[in-house]
Amino acid sequence: MKRRRELFVGFLLILPALIVLGALYVYPLILSVYTSFTVGEKYGLANYAKAFDIYWRDIVYSVLISFVTTVVTLFASVVVSGYLRFRNWKFLELMYKLPLFIPFLIVGHAMRVFLAPHGTLNNLLTRILRIEELPGLSRSWIGLVWAFVWIMTPYATLIVLGAFRSLDSAYIEAAQNVGASKWKIIIDVLIPMCRPSIMVAFILTFVRTISSLTIPIMVGPASPNMITVNMMFRVNYFNDWGTANALGVISYLIVMVFAIYYLKFMAAERGGIKA
Amino acid sequence: MRRLCGVVLLIVAALLLAQADIPVKVTLTMMVAGDQNMVDFFQYEIAPEFEKLYPNVKVKVVGTGPGDAGSQQIIQQLQLEKDSGKDKWAIDLVVIHEAGTIWGIERGLIRQYTDFLTTRRLVTMKTAEVALGVNVDGYVMPMFHSQTAIAYNPRFVKDPPKSYAELVEWVKKNPKKFGYNGIKGGMSGVSFVFGWVYWKSKNPDVLMNGPFDEKYMEDWPQIYAELKEFNKYVTMTAGNAGTLDALNRGEIWMGPVWVDMFYTWIREGRMDPNIRLILPEPGMPGQPMYFAIPTKAANADYALKLIEFVTSPAVHAKYIVDKFNWYPAIGVEYVSPHLGKEVFERLYRDIKEADLLKFGKRMPIADYRTRMLEAYERWVEK
Amino acid sequence: MSVRRFSILKLTLKVVLVFIILMLVVGPFVGIAIWSFARVWYWPSPIPQELTLRYWSEVFRQGRVLDSLILSLKIALLTVGFSIAIAIPAAYAFARYRLPAERILLFLFLMPQAFPQLPVFINLARIFGKMGLRGNMWGIVMAHTMASLVFSLWIITATFKSIPLELEQAAQNLGASRWRVFWTITFPLGIPGVIAGAIHVFLWSMGEFNAAFFIGAPFIQTAPVLMYTASAGYNMQIASVIAIVLMIPSLLFMFVIERFLKAEYIAGIGG
Numbered sequence: 030m031k032r033r034r035e036l037f038v039g040f041l042l043i044l045p046a047l048i049v050l051g052a053l054y055v056y057p058l059i060l061s062v063y064t065s066f067t068v069g070e071k072y073g074l075a076n077y078a079k080a081f082d083i084y085w086r087d088i089v090y091s092v093l094i095s096f097v098t099t100v101v102t103l104f105a106s107v108v109v110s111g112y113l114r115f116r117n118w119k120f121l122e123l124m125y126k127l128p129l130f131i132p133f134l135i136v137g138h139a140m141r142v143f144l145a146p147h148g149t150l151n152n153l154l155t156r157i158l159r160i161e162e163l164p165g166l167s168r169s170w171i172g173l174v175w176a177f178v179w180i181m182t183p184y185a186t187l188i189v190l191g192a193f194r195s196l197d198s199a200y201i202e203a204a205q206n207v208g209a210s211k212w213k214i215i216i217d218v219l220i221p222m223c224r225p226s227i228m229v230a231f232i233l234t235f236v237r238t239i240s241s242l243t244i245p246i247m248v249g250p251a252s253p254n255m256i257t258v259n260m261m262f263r264v265n266y267f268n269d270w271g272t273a274n275a276l277g278v279i280s281y282l283i284v285m286v287f288a289i290y291y292l293k294f295m296a297a298e299r300g301g302i303k304a
Numbered sequence: 305m306r307r308l309c310g311v312v313l314l315i316v317a318a319l320l321l322a323q324a325d326i327p328v329k330v331t332l333t334m335m336v337a338g339d340q341n342m343v344d345f346f347q348y349e350i351a352p353e354f355e356k357l358y359p360n361v362k363v364k365v366v367g368t369g370p371g372d373a374g375s376q377q378i379i380q381q382l383q384l385e386k387d388s389g390k391d392k393w394a395i396d397l398v399v400i401h402e403a404g405t406i407w408g409i410e411r412g413l414i415r416q417y418t419d420f421l422t423t424r425r426l427v428t429m430k431t432a433e434v435a436l437g438v439n440v441d442g443y444v445m446p447m448f449h450s451q452t453a454i455a456y457n458p459r460f461v462k463d464p465p466k467s468y469a470e471l472v473e474w475v476k477k478n479p480k481k482f483g484y485n486g487i488k489g490g491m492s493g494v495s496f497v498f499g500w501v502y503w504k505s506k507n508p509d510v511l512m513n514g515p516f517d518e519k520y521m522e523d524w525p526q527i528y529a530e531l532k533e534f535n536k537y538v539t540m541t542a543g544n545a546g547t548l549d550a551l552n553r554g555e556i557w558m559g560p561v562w563v564d565m566f567y568t569w570i571r572e573g574r575m576d577p578n579i580r581l582i583l584p585e586p587g588m589p590g591q592p593m594y595f596a597i598p599t600k601a602a603n604a605d606y607a608l609k610l611i612e613f614v615t616s617p618a619v620h621a622k623y624i625v626d627k628f629n630w631y632p633a634i635g636v637e638y639v640s641p642h643l644g645k646e647v648f649e650r651l652y653r654d655i656k657e658a659d660l661l662k663f664g665k666r667m668p669i670a671d672y673r674t675r676m677l678e679a680y681e682r683w684v685e686k
Numbered sequence: 687m688s689v690r691r692f693s694i695l696k697l698t699l700k701v702v703l704v705f706i707i708l709m710l711v712v713g714p715f716v717g718i719a720i721w722s723f724a725r726v727w728y729w730p731s732p733i734p735q736e737l738t739l740r741y742w743s744e745v746f747r748q749g750r751v752l753d754s755l756i757l758s759l760k761i762a763l764l765t766v767g768f769s770i771a772i773a774i775p776a777a778y779a780f781a782r783y784r785l786p787a788e789r790i791l792l793f794l795f796l797m798p799q800a801f802p803q804l805p806v807f808i809n810l811a812r813i814f815g816k817m818g819l820r821g822n823m824w825g826i827v828m829a830h831t832m833a834s835l836v837f838s839l840w841i842i843t844a845t846f847k848s849i850p851l852e853l854e855q856a857a858q859n860l861g862a863s864r865w866r867v868f869w870t871i872t873f874p875l876g877i878p879g880v881i882a883g884a885i886h887v888f889l890w891s892m893g894e895f896n897a898a899f900f901i902g903a904p905f906i907q908t909a910p911v912l913m914y915t916a917s918a919g920y921n922m923q924i925a926s927v928i929a930i931v932l933m934i935p936s937l938l939f940m941f942v943i944e945r946f947l948k949a950e951y952i953a954g955i956g957g
Contacts, residue, residue, distance in 0.1 A: 039783030042775040043791070046835060049772060053832035054798050057809035064809070086686075120704065124711045130936035132893025134910050135929045138917045139714035142721060142926070146555040147729050149717035153709070156732070165555065168542065179714070233800065240802035243895050247917065251486055251540040252685050257804050262488075264808055264900075266373045268380055277805025284802055335904070340919040347750075366904045369915070377904060384815055489918075542918070549920035554729025573736065574920075576728035 062281075065274035076275035083272075088279060090253040094170060095238040098177040102234050103189075103227065105182045110190035111215040129183045137247025140176040141167050144248065173249045177238050185230040192226035193219050232287045239283060256280055332606045333364045334397040335381065337374030337404060338593060339490065339544055341568050341628065343367035346399075349623050354610055361606055370490040370544055375404025382413040382598055392602035397595065397610060401491070402435035405444055405594050406670055414596040416442035420608060423615040426634035431592040437514045437669025444594035445611050448630030451563045451590035451664050452495035453581045453655055455548075460557040467585035468503040474558075475537040482538045483556035487680050489543025491591065496560040497680055498668055499588035500531055508586070508665075516671040524676075528683040535684060552576050560588065563655065567629035581654035587663030592633060618642050625651065631660075715933075718926035725923075741923040745931060750912065751924065755931065758909040761823060761898075762891040765830040769887045770880060772831070773838035778868065780839075781846035792840065798833040804896055811900035821905025829897040834890050838883035845879025846872060882943045889936055 068075045146165025166172035245255040263273035351363035368377035385393040408414040418424045433441040456464045465471040485493035502508040504527040541547040547559040569575035595611045621642035724734035744751040819825035898908040917925035
């Protein structure tokens with residue numbers, strides 16, 4: 030009886046939060062799925078046919094960009110974490126955290142200035158290297174990946190370094206005693222033992238990249254586009270909500286594959302919250 | 305009793321009269337398509353002047369962005385107002401492209417009003433009657449006329465190509481140094497594409513004036529294939545402003561721009577003042593921007609007053625022509641008394657009036673226009 | 687001798703490395719910092735031909751830039767208020783009431799940040815459009831409150847969970863009501879978490895673009911939306927000035943809340 034009362038009170042306490050989430054998140058989410066199947070007054074798959082017809086290349090492109098970004102990000106964060114695991118370097122510690130909270134949009138704008146053909150980077154490099162012209166990276170896929178990696182690496186590092194540091198030093202010492210180099214320790218000991226955390230970093234980086242609108246719109250090439258940009262175009266240029274939502278649902282499905290893994294993984298790890 | 309009644313009536317009458325002298329506070333909401341210079345024009349130049357003239361009015365300017373997307377936003381908003389079934393719509397005045405005007409008329413979102421406009425008879429251009437081959441007489445008052453042209457940097461381009469044909473040769477020698485924005489992010493790229501089709505087509509006049517018939521589109525696949533080949537040698541910029549910025553930063557040496565934006569950027573210091581303009585043979589299209597009033601605008605009376613204000617010769621000369629470098633919407637003979645000689649010299653420095661008459665083309669009629677844009681998406685971008 | 691040469695080599699290497707890291711991490715901001723002072727800057731000059739403070743003065747002068755910053759600040763503060771007010775009771779329930787399916791419920795709140803949010807905001811804008819909440823500040827506040835709940839809720843839940851149960855039980859044994867225990871013991875001990883949560887929500891809301899753009903624009907423009915329009919129109923100076931202003935709180939607060947950082951919920955920052 031007491032337990033039931035307790036549950037009731039607890040439920041009442043989380044009710045406002047649930048109402049907000051239900052009305053402002055779950056309802057539009059369901060609406061987006063519903064709209065993607067409606068054409069005029071009828072139901073059907075026409076929106077999906079159109080989305081695949083016009084944008085199949087962009088869908089593949091989005092997945093590829095996200096994948097490349099994720100791989101590069103993980104590599105960079107493992108290097109930084111590996112270094113910081115063995116050596117204390119305040120400067121690097123500060124540098125990797127610096128971009129953590131900077132809004133994506135601002136990163137987009139800064140990168141567009143930085144990576145332009147005659148932008149800050151090329152201005153500097155052409156003078157150091159004494160070359161006449163360097164190709165611009167903004168508005169190309171390289172610039173896009175560059176901007177993504179720049180903003181994603183700090184928090185991937187945060188996860189990976191956290192895992193590296195919480196690992197018992199005994200393992201590392203044992204490896205050092207057999208004469209393993211630091212690189213070898215990172216590859217043979219740290220990475221395998223911290224695989225779960227690296228997996229989390231992988232999934233979160235991938236999901237954030239593929240759902241970002243602002244960075245591709247600011248630094249990405251005119252074509253092909255990420256699907257988020259196409260969603261915006263569909264709504265703003267053509268007032269075409271059906272196709273926009275079909276693209277939305279496609280992005281859900283891509284992410285879902287990873288989300289399911291994440292959920293399973295989190296369940297195994299005893300929840301996302303640790304005191 | 306009767307006297308009391310009389311007194312009361314008198315007081316009421318006096319109050320009403322007094323009331324008539326104190327006009328009600330009004331917020332005039334206008335939606336403006338186009339680049340930032342359009343919004344700045346209304347927000348920082350026209351609104352303060354107009355509010356001085358009518359102290360009870362507050363002008364609120366909402367910019368919706370360049371190109372068809374900007375017009376689309378306006379139409380969407382008006383459609384929302386219409387669907388809501390309200391008697392008074394929140395939008396009082398819109399400034400919109402030709403294509404947007406046609407959508408607005410088709411859906412019954414804008415009204416006929418120019419009969420009440422005294423400045424309407426000062427308009428000498430045909431654009432007040434026909435937009436993209438559709439009759440828009442009565443629905444619109446042009447705000448200005450603008451023209452696209454090719455800007456080039458004389459530092460790198462000593463002898464600029466004078467025609468599309470020469471341009472094709474030029475880009476092959478200078479790959480990636482010509483830039484335009486495709487068909488998204490503004491009309492300067494669109495104009496360049498239309499100019500290309502006019503150049504290659506056997507019937508450019510039909511495309512501009514009608515009639516619409518698919519048989520005039522037979523040569524299009526070849527035309528667009530050649531454009532696709534041309535695109536291999538060019539840089540894709542990010543919109544009207546993107547082309548201007550790339551020119552200023554020396555990233556491209558040539559590109560199509562709106563003449564008005566080009567001069568405004570020079571005035572603001574955002575554009576290298578050495579850069580010049582040329583209108584290549586056989587010409588590129590220009591377009592007007594239109595004032596239109598939504599069907600159930602709450603403050604249509606003040607909207608009309610604002611249109612009168614902007615199109616009255618003195619204001620038109622000072623702001624539209626002198627400050628913002630647009631070509632006037634009303635006849636040149638009405639604005640010239642208010643302008644110094646140097647203004648005209650600046651406006652017609654690179655592109656002479658004769659060039660403008662010869663090479664300043666019209667946009668294609670609506671049916672061809674849509675198909676030209678779709679053809680670009682289908683055959684060039686893919 | 688050879689030892690010294692080695693250390694000189696090492697020092698040079700380190701200097702080069704520091705330079706490269708600086709260029710990669712800080713470099714992007716050098717460009718926008720220069721632009722924010724430029725009046726005339728055309729190729730091939732490596733620095734602006736003319737400098738001006740005009741664009742910076744717009745931050746302090748009545749006009750578009752100041753208006754957008756004030757609007758963003760208002761929205762962020764209101765969002766913080768709502769988000770915290772809703773999160774505190776919920777966090778307490780999650781920490782103390784042994785709710786069923788606790789993990790799944792908590793995960794639900796992460797969804798707006800860890801799942802494509804753009805389609806949701808687009809559809810929310812459409813719903814708001816029908817209700818007359820488009821182009822309205824409150825529409826943005828509602829969207830922001832929903833999407834930022836995860837930061838406040840997760841951080842405060844974790845903080846409450848870290849407070850030893852014995853403290854509360856001791857007070858309860860002395861006859862204090864649960865309500866009283868919460869206000870005299872749990873809440874005061876949880877204040878650092880509440881503040882950290884509030885800062886997270888604030889930073890996120892200040893930099894948020896997607897919801898603010900689809901719900902607010904073109905009628906009202908928050909600072910990020912104005913920055914986007916300025917940047918899209920290559921109005922480099924205005925865009926750069928706003929970008930720098932928006933970056934300041936992000937950098938300042940990073941040092942304050944660094945110890946509360948947890949990857950899952952920073953994931954949403956910036957998005």
